[in-house]
Amino acid sequence: MRKTIIAGNWKMNHTGKDAKETITGLVGRVVQDVKAEVVVAPVFPYLPMAVELTKGTPIHVAAQNMHWEESGAFTGEVSPAMLVDIGVTHVIIGHSERRTYFNETDETVNKKTKAALAHNLTPIVCCGETLEQREEGIMQPWIEGQIEKALEGIGADDLAKVVIAYEPIWAIGTGKTATAAQAQEVCSIIRKKIAALYSADVADSVSVLYGGSVKGGNVAELTGSPDIDGGLVGGASLKVDDFMAIIDNAVVK
Numbered sequence: 001m002r003k004t005i006i007a008g009n010w011k012m013n014h015t016g017k018d019a020k021e022t023i024t025g026l027v028g029r030v031v032q033d034v035k036a037e038v039v040v041a042p043v044f045p046y047l048p049m050a051v052e053l054t055k056g057t058p059i060h061v062a063a064q065n066m067h068w069e070e071s072g073a074f075t076g077e078v079s080p081a082m083l084v085d086i087g088v089t090h091v092i093i094g095h096s097e098r099r100t101y102f103n104e105t106d107e108t109v110n111k112k113t114k115a116a117l118a119h120n121l122t123p124i125v126c127c128g129e130t131l132e133q134r135e136e137g138i139m140q141p142w143i144e145g146q147i148e149k150a151l152e153g154i155g156a157d158d159l160a161k162v163v164i165a166y167e168p169i170w171a172i173g174t175g176k177t178a179t180a181a182q183a184q185e186v187c188s189i190i191r192k193k194i195a196a197l198y199s200a201d202v203a204d205s206v207s208v209l210y211g212g213s214v215k216g217g218n219v220a221e222l223t224g225s226p227d228i229d230g231g232l233v234g235g236a237s238l239k240v241d242d243f244m245a246i247i248d249n250a251v252v253k
């Protein structure tokens with residue numbers, strides 16, 4: 001059965017003191033038998049601290065990005081082995097902000113997803129359409145194309161370890177949440193695409209998250225939808241109370 005996952009993407013927020021306070025606050029409040037898998041993704045410099053503070057707790061630590069190569073002349077980059085070495089277990093790949101501001105492409109997303117799997121890191125692979133694409137009526141082929149290209153060459157056994165996050169670009173940081181019906185529609189499109197590429201069983205084992213203005217007040221309706229298995233949370237993951245409200249109200253199916 002697939003997992004429900006609540007992952008907090010801090011983006012480029014929180015310096016050391018705030019990062020420490022936030023993680024310590026979560027550690028004090030996320031109960032040992034929490035039903036959802038809880039993940040936090042601070043910026044690179046605080047990953048070791050996050051790993052240290054969450055040891056022995058149910059909270060997992062994710063990086064927000066990585067390179068696909070093992071090592072070498074790639075100034076400013078971090079490799080999968082380095083993340084594993086410090087105890088990171090998850091990695092966000094292909095967030096729309098990375099695609100928009102840092103020229104990530106479906107091809108690099110595919111390389112990073114394969115590299116994450118090769119290192120036993122759980123890749124949280126992001127996809128999503130712009131408002132223009134939605135209004136033009138090309139949302140479905142766009143999403144299906146992103147999924148197909150992200151997963152190209154990845155075997156069925158590995159796919160069960162992949163997490164997909166649907167984040168409509170128009171709902172990120174805008175306060176505009178996709179309605180549960182809109183989010184469910186696209187998460188179902190994603191699952192059907194995976195079923196077509198692999199099998200219904202494989203598709204059923206993949207967690208598909210929704211991201212875009214997720215809050216304590218809307219997470220129950222979103223995660224209550226049949227194909228939405230959790231949330232990738234930006235702004236509301238920065239404050240302990242807000243993130244806890246999401247963890248506590250998420251529906252674990």
Ligand SMILES: O=C(CO)COP(=O)(O)O
Nearest residue numbers: 009172173212213234235
């Ligand atoms: O981009 C997001 C998470 O990766 C969503 O951000 P917000 O929750 O701030 O809309």
